[in-house]
Amino acid sequence: SLVAATASLASAQTFAPRTWQSSADIDGTFLSKSATTVTIRLTDGTTKALAISNLGDEDRRFLRNVKSVSLPYRTWTRTWRNREGVPASETFQAALMDITGFDSPLSQKHAVVVRSDDGARRGYALADLSPADRTYVSSVAANFPGPPAPGDGAQYGIDWKEYNPSSPGERFNYKVTDHFVFYWGNSVQSDATNWNSPAFRQMNFDFFEKVWNYTKSIGAPMPYASSSSKKKINVYITRTGLSKFPDGFAFASDAIIVAPAAMLEGSSVVPHEFGHVIQFYTGGFQSNDNVGWYWENHANWAANSFIPGLALALGVYADRQHYEIDSSRMNYGSWPLTEFFADHPRLDRAFGYDVWKRAARDSNGVATETPLQSFMHRGVERGVFSGDGVQGFGDFVGQMAAHNATWDYTYQQGYLDTLNYQFNQGIPSRTYTMLQPVPDRADWFRPVYSQAPRQYGSNTIELNVEPGVTEIRATLDPIADETLGSNWRATLVAVNAKGQARYGRMWRTGTGRLKMKPGEKAMLAIVAAPDQYALQPFRPGYTAKRRFPYEVRFQRCSPSSVPAGIRNHDNVPGRFHANGGGFVAASASVASTAYVGPNAQVLDDARVGGNARIEDHAVVGGQATVSGAAVIGGYAYVRENARVEGAARVRDYTLVQQSARVLGNARILEFVNVQGDGTVGGDALVKGFGDVYTGSSTPVGGGTVIGQDAEIYFDGAGSSIDYGTLYGFNDSYFLANDRQDNRYLYAHWSFTKPRTRILIDDQTDNDGVLRGDAAFALDGARQVLDFNGRNAYVALEGHAADAAGLTFDVQMLARSTKAEQRVFAFAGPGGKFSFTPRDASGKAAFTVTSGSTTQFVQADRPVPTGTWQRVTVSYRAGSVKIYLNGTQIASSTAVTIAPDAIRPNAGYLGRDAGTANPFNGQLYDMAIYRKAFNSFSQLVPPYTR
Numbered sequence: 001s002l003v004a005a006t007a008s009l010a011s012a013q014t015f016a017p018r019t020w021q022s023s024a025d026i027d028g029t030f031l032s033k034s035a036t037t038v039t040i041r042l043t044d045g046t047t048k049a050l051a052i053s054n055l056g057d058e059d060r061r062f063l064r065n066v067k068s069v070s071l072p073y074r075t076w077t078r079t080w081r082n083r084e085g086v087p088a089s090e091t092f093q094a095a096l097m098d099i100t101g102f103d104s105p106l107s108q109k110h111a112v113v114v115r116s117d118d119g120a121r122r123g124y125a126l127a128d129l130s131p132a133d134r135t136y137v138s139s140v141a142a143n144f145p146g147p148p149a150p151g152d153g154a155q156y157g158i159d160w161k162e163y164n165p166s167s168p169g170e171r172f173n174y175k176v177t178d179h180f181v182f183y184w185g186n187s188v189q190s191d192a193t194n195w196n197s198p199a200f201r202q203m204n205f206d207f208f209e210k211v212w213n214y215t216k217s218i219g220a221p222m223p224y225a226s227s228s229s230k231k232k233i234n235v236y237i238t239r240t241g242l243s244k245f246p247d248g249f250a251f252a253s254d255a256i257i258v259a260p261a262a263m264l265e266g267s268s269v270v271p272h273e274f275g276h277v278i279q280f281y282t283g284g285f286q287s288n289d290n291v292g293w294y295w296e297n298h299a300n301w302a303a304n305s306f307i308p309g310l311a312l313a314l315g316v317y318a319d320r321q322h323y324e325i326d327s328s329r330m331n332y333g334s335w336p337l338t339e340f341f342a343d344h345p346r347l348d349r350a351f352g353y354d355v356w357k358r359a360a361r362d363s364n365g366v367a368t369e370t371p372l373q374s375f376m377h378r379g380v381e382r383g384v385f386s387g388d389g390v391q392g393f394g395d396f397v398g399q400m401a402a403h404n405a406t407w408d409y410t411y412q413q414g415y416l417d418t419l420n421y422q423f424n425q426g427i428p429s430r431t432y433t434m435l436q437p438v439p440d441r442a443d444w445f446r447p448v449y450s451q452a453p454r455q456y457g458s459n460t461i462e463l464n465v466e467p468g469v470t471e472i473r474a475t476l477d478p479i480a481d482e483t484l485g486s487n488w489r490a491t492l493v494a495v496n497a498k499g500q501a502r503y504g505r506m507w508r509t510g511t512g513r514l515k516m517k518p519g520e521k522a523m524l525a526i527v528a529a530p531d532q533y534a535l536q537p538f539r540p541g542y543t544a545k546r547r548f549p550y551e552v553r554f555q556r557c558s559p560s561s562v563p564a565g566i567r568n569h570d571n572v573p574g575r576f577h578a579n580g581g582g583f584v585a586a587s588a589s590v591a592s593t594a595y596v597g598p599n600a601q602v603l604d605d606a607r608v609g610g611n612a613r614i615e616d617h618a619v620v621g622g623q624a625t626v627s628g629a630a631v632i633g634g635y636a637y638v639r640e641n642a643r644v645e646g647a648a649r650v651r652d653y654t655l656v657q658q659s660a661r662v663l664g665n666a667r668i669l670e671f672v673n674v675q676g677d678g679t680v681g682g683d684a685l686v687k688g689f690g691d692v693y694t695g696s697s698t699p700v701g702g703g704t705v706i707g708q709d710a711e712i713y714f715d716g717a718g719s720s721i722d723y724g725t726l727y728g729f730n731d732s733y734f735l736a737n738d739r740q741d742n743r744y745l746y747a748h749w750s751f752t753k754p755r756t757r758i759l760i761d762d763q764t765d766n767d768g769v770l771r772g773d774a775a776f777a778l779d780g781a782r783q784v785l786d787f788n789g790r791n792a793y794v795a796l797e798g799h800a801a802d803a804a805g806l807t808f809d810v811q812m813l814a815r816s817t818k819a820e821q822r823v824f825a826f827a828g829p830g831g832k833f834s835f836t837p838r839d840a841s842g843k844a845a846f847t848v849t850s851g852s853t854t855q856f857v858q859a860d861r862p863v864p865t866g867t868w869q870r871v872t873v874s875y876r877a878g879s880v881k882i883y884l885n886g887t888q889i890a891s892s893t894a895v896t897i898a899p900d901a902i903r904p905n906a907g908y909l910g911r912d913a914g915t916a917n918p919f920n921g922q923l924y925d926m927a928i929y930r931k932a933f934n935s936f937s938q939l940v941p942p943y944t945r
Contacts, residue, residue: 013073013095015066016117017043019515021056021505030119057399058503060345062119065297069095069114071140076113077130080368080413083564090498092117097549099137099144101308104266110308111137112410120498123308123411144561147217149209153178156224159231161255162244170243178206179212180181181232185241192239195260204263204270207720208235211271213760215278219350221357233277252276266305268310275302284359284374288367290535295332298371301335301352307343309414315422319430320709321404322447322689324536324545325372325397326335326372329711329729339409341375346384354378372456373533377885389523394456394529398489398506401458401525405493406461406501416499426567428635428653430671430689433459435552435559439827439906440771441793444477444551445559448652448670449689449765449797450707452547462560475511476523479757479769484546485531493523522557526550539734542708542727543765549758557806563635563653567619569601577602582614600632604639612644615941618651627826637670646681646806649900660694664701665804665900672706673757682722683744683803683930686710688765703744703930705764725764743940744807744931747800751776751924754783759794759909766928768794774910782924787910789816789920796907801833803827805876805932808835809939814865816920823871827913828903834912836872837863844889846873846880848897855897858880859890868924872939875899876932883936 020040028040028048030811037049038059052063054931066356072095080091101110108125111133115122123899126134156179163172163183175182182205194200216222216289224230236245250262252273262269276299285291293341300312311338317333325337325602330730342349355374361367376389387394402408407415423429426837446452455460465472472492480486492504492514516522528548536545574585582596583603590596590608600614603621608614612626620626622639630644633651638644642656646663650656655673664681668737671689678694682701686692688708694700695715702722706712712730714721724739747766749759754776759768772791776783787793812823814837825834831850839845843861857880863869872883877898882890909926910919933939 013093013116015119017252018062018119019502020050020059022050022054022059025505025515026050030062030066033066038063049816055344056505058405061343062824064345065097065114065119065121068097068121071096071143073116074136076124076133078124078128078133080128081417081420083416083420083423083578087422094122094138096140097121099141099146102266106264106266106268107307108309110411112308115723117498120408120500121410122413124413125309127505128413147213149178149213149644150216156230159234161234162236163242169256172242175201175205176232177209179232180205180208180235182235182237183242183245184237185243188239189241192237194261194264195237195240200260200263203265204537207263207265207267207270208274211274211306215271215274218753219348220278220353221282223277233274250794253280263537264429266307268307268312271306272299272303272312275299278302278353279356282356282359283361283365285367285371286361286365287537288370290326290370291367294329294371295325297331297335298338298352298356299483300332301338301342304335304339305349309411309417309419311415314415318419320405320689321401321431322433322451322453322457322459323709324454326370326536327454327709328538329709334655336400336404336409337375337397340396340403343409344384347382351378351382370535376533382925390531390533392495393533394487394489394527394531395506397456397458397529398491398525398527399503401460401489401527402491402503402506403501404458405460405523405525406495406499408501419781423565425565426639426806427532427637427655428563428566428620429565430563430653431460432560432564433461434561434563434653435461438551438795439798440908441551444553446549448552449549449767450670450709452549453526454545454547455528455530455534457548458525458527461524461526462556462564463524463557465516465520465522465557466561467554471513471515471645472522472557473511474557475553475555476509476510476526477509477551477553479549479551481546481548481755481758481890483755484534485546486548487529487531488550489527489529491525493525494520495523496520524552524559526552539728542725543760544707547765547767549767549769556752562617566602566617566635567603567621567637569603571779572603580614588620594626606638616651622657624656642674647900649682649802666701667799667802669799669802672710676715683805685746685803685930687799703742705742705746705930708765744929745940746803746930747926747928749926751783751785751926759785763927766797766800767795768907768909770794777922779922779924784922784924785909786922789818789821789918791918793908793910793918796826796909797902798826798828798906800907800928801904802828802900803930804898804900805874805930807875807929807931807933807939808873808926809870809929810872810923810926811868811870812837812863812921813868813924814838814863814919814921817862817865818920820908820916820917821919821921822908823919824907824909824926825905825911825913826902826904828905830902832913833875833897833899833902835871836917837871844871844874844882844884846882846890846895848875848895848902850897850901853897855895857890857892859884861889865921872936874932874934877901879932879934886936 017029020026028042031039043637077091084090093116098112103109110123112123183221236257238259239247250269251257256273304310305889313333317330320330338352359374360369375394379385380389438444447852476490476820491506494502514662567582577584577596580596581598582600584590586608588602594608595613597615599617601619605623606620607625609627611629618632618636620638624642626644628645630648636650636654638656640657641659643661648662650668652670654668658675660674661679665683667685669687672686673691676694677696679699684704686706690710693713698714698717699720706726708727717732723741728739748763753760774792777786819840822834833848835846847856859882870885874881880895
């Protein structure tokens with residue numbers, strides 16, 4: 001029998017040793033499998049039987065793959081290109097288990113094999129295999145005939161819905177196939193002339209039927225499957241003169257509306273749109289604002305299923321994996337969620353349709369559960385999850401994130417080919433999370449807050465493993481919000497030279513471990529997997545969608561500090577700039593007064609003038625221009641025809657390109673991509689993660705703040721934007737609501753949302769982390785934050801105070817007259833600044849230190865103790881003012897060090913930038929404005945912020 005033959009083949013083949021995740025990790029080589037146990041050979045030569053019920057999903061995936069083999073193992077050879085675009089090849093042992101796909105201009109036939117070195121199931125394009133391999137595949141092709149034609153076309157009648165040949169009116173053409181009726185007109189447009197070809201039309205008639213047959217073969221609920229009156233699906237060809245369907249590229253619901261330009265041979269559009277047809281006829285996920293993202297997501301998965309190795313929009317998802325997994329801003333690319341379910345060792349491809357067919361709905365057909373809830377509930381029904389499915393789904397997404405580290409799926413190479421293209425564009429990759437040192441915790445790291453994952457979002461961190469290490473460890477310290485049921489999943493991943501992955505045990509908090517083998521690299525995958533599921537509306541407000549921050553410490557490894565994909569000047573003629581020592585291409589121009597740091601680069605025809613500074617690992621390329629006192633730092637890349645001038649700052653991992661201009665005191669920070677032909681100026685701040693499409697008719701300036709996974713389209717938005725807190729997807733429609741005057745307000749901690757470890761910012765994601773014994777307390781009816789004068793403080797991100805001018809406004813109660821306590825402090829490479837309610841001479845003071853220079857402003861009195869006081873500090877170069885309850889108590893022009901000269905990367909409430917000078921008292925309602933107001937009257941009162 002086939003089962004006996006499969007068992008015999010598996011037993012005869014020698015597999016590579018692997019780590020089995022039973023009740024304990026056990027290293028051994030697979031020997032055989034029964035219904036309930038698997039027998040392995042241990043490293044000492046003895047054998048051991050393991051209960052399959054105790055094995056993890058990776059072990060079950062291995063056993064499923066081995067069981068699927070019915071042909072002998074043989075030697076294969078394949079070639080490909082690695083992440084750097086360098087050709088590579090390998091020879092390996094594997095058994096053919098399937099032949100999938102088809103050859104066309106847009107697709108390739110694949111051989112699906114089970115490898116003996118890791119037991120993985122892999123699909124390789126025949127074109128990447130050796131001639132001997134292709135000959136072998138051809139010789140055994142009869143074993144894999146593919147899905148048969150169902151032969152049920154006669155059961156399907158025609159629904160003459162929009163056009164009927166027996167009715168008077170518009171003349172049209174039509175063609176009837178087993179399951180479709182195609183309609184087209186008699187006036188084909190110039191961009192649709194391929195439809196005039198009978199061969200092109202016949203190819204499509206056949207292709208649509210091929211899509212139907214495949215979809216039915218994997219267990220999808222076909223249209224009218226349970227109906228006694230089955231109907232063929234109508235297909236209306238646009239751009240051919242049909243008056244009711246004159247235009248449109250491709251749409252589908254009960255019918256398909258498609259242009260010939262979308263119907264090229266091997267087109268992914270056809271299976272995508274047919275996926276929508278299946279969705280429609282299941283009746284699932286209808287008329288609910290929280291389900292729309294999954295329609296396109298699932299349709300792209302349907303296309304990916306039909307065309308092996310296809311990776312539609314995968315790069316968008318790869319870059320945005322920290323978004324909530326059901327975000328509409330990556331829904332075309334996050335289809336690996338469904339693919340990972342389809343590849344689960346206890347599920348199948350039909351599960352990707354079962355979640356639609358069985359999705360809960362009310363009597364009117366309105367969805368009463370989201371796609372993620374349907375995954376959870378269907379998983380429970382299939383015995384994959386338990387309880388309400390939330391915990392199991394969290395584990396599942398944790399496993400998927402670990403697989404995403406190397407895109408460990410059947411058609412891995414096709415996915416990598418798509419992503420590798422992105423890595424070779426000279427642009428810092430956003431696929432991997434770049435951890436930053438935690439300023440107040442030595443040897444700990446954290447993601448930039450804007451890249452901390454949202455619900456079921458993930459971070460992938462590349463690790464540098466120390467030479468000769470046999471085990472690495474990572475200790476996860478989640479910064480939990482108890483109101484969200486915060487939880488995480490973390491997995492260490494080892495990757496060998498072939499790109500094959502091994503997985504450590506997944507854990508939630510504390511320390512995870514992974515044994516390492518010679519030559520392996522390592523990654524860490526972390527997922528936000530809360531204990532309670534929460535809906536994630538489309539645009540609920542800037543801070544409404546919560547993040548799941550964490551801190552992590554490593555042993556015998558460290559997080560990579562260099563993003564993938566950055567440019568270098570190998571083989572580029574040039575010189576090293578006298579002012580700074582950085583590289584300048586011979587074709588580029590840099591003024592002698594400009595600075596180019598030792599690791600920075602100015603390439604192509606770029607120009608750097610004035611007193612501009614190109615620092616750190618930043619790159620200026622193309623025909624870009626940087627001038628004035630602008631600073632480009634971090635791994636930022638300014639290219640094409642972009643211009644950065646004035647006192648603007650572009651840093652971290654940002655990209656400024658096309659013809660965008662950044663000027664004035666504008667800040668471009670973190671992982672933002674600014675493009676288009678418009679300007680960002682004034683004191684505007686663009687931060688976080690995302691894409692900002694500027695427009696020439698809509699300059700952005702003033703106190704505008706843009707952030708929180710932005711995708712903003714300014715072209716056509718009208719007049720200039722000088723204020724507002726803009727976030728998420730935003731265009732001319734949403735800008736009308738978001739253009740509210742924020743009065744330069746950037747951070748506002750109202751202290752009204754008490755948490756054990758988090759101080760929530762109500763304004764723009766400037767959440768702080770409570771340290772030591774910092775804790776919320778009640779003062780009458782209001783919540784305040786209590787500092788004990790010893791170890792209690794709040795750690796903030798430095799960008800909260802990175803601006804050319806600042807105003808701090810806080811309600812405080814000091815309990816002690818001890819001198820030099822710090823209410824707030826910010827520090828960076830350029831120095832630090834802080835405020836004390838009582839200095840050594842007994843007066844309130846604001847102090848700025850840069851290098852060996854200290855400048856300060858002293859008030860004429862201290863901040864009184866024992867009662868609540870409102871303190872306001874306005875600070876810019878040449879002007880510092882201190883107010884007490886609205887009355888000015890200090891003013892000086894002696895402080896000439898600008899706030900942005902400090903380049904703050906850390907902030908603190910309740911202590912100095914070091915461990916000294918802790919505050920003994922309480923704080924309530926603190927705000928930071930990105931402007932130094934000239935008078936107290938310009939402030940908005942705390943209670944109406």
